[in-house]
Amino acid sequence: MDYLLLLLSIALIGVAGFLFWQVREQRHTLQVLMEATDQNEPPSNPEMVLTLRVVDPISVAKRESRSARVVADRLPVMVTKMVYQEVMKELDEELRARDIDVEMSIEYR
Known part of the structure; x- marks a missing residue:
């Protein structure tokens, strides 16, 4: 029973780490796109x-x-x-x- 909980905890930590990595990648992509948009287009009404x-x-x-x-x-x-x-x-x-x-x-x- 203890081994099952240990494996489940390791799996959940792995999934949490993967999701954290995905969020960081998406934030980086959005930041790059926002900077490119800001440079190319002047602010408009x-x-x-x-x-x-x-x-x-x-x-x-x-x-x-x-x-x-x-x-x-x-x-x-x-x-x-x-x-x-x-x-x-x-x-x-x-x-x-x-x-x-x-x-x-x-x-x-």
Whole structure:
């Protein structure tokens, strides 16, 4: 019984030593990466992003388009995608008319 406890203690000490070594290696790797990042990139301000969500795209499509009145209930995903594309196009036109340079994209969440 004493030999079993001794072997178990030695095994646990070995595992603890291995884990300690792994943690030291990871810390060293992170430190090297952080130093490389700090040297290459100047500090920057946080980026601001505007998010737009059409609350009820199906009703917008039905109100704005005759064909959408027919198709909206059967193909809601396609109609929603078309509404977002049209909103994006109209926003782009308005912002370009006011000489505001923007990057726009549609994100699926």
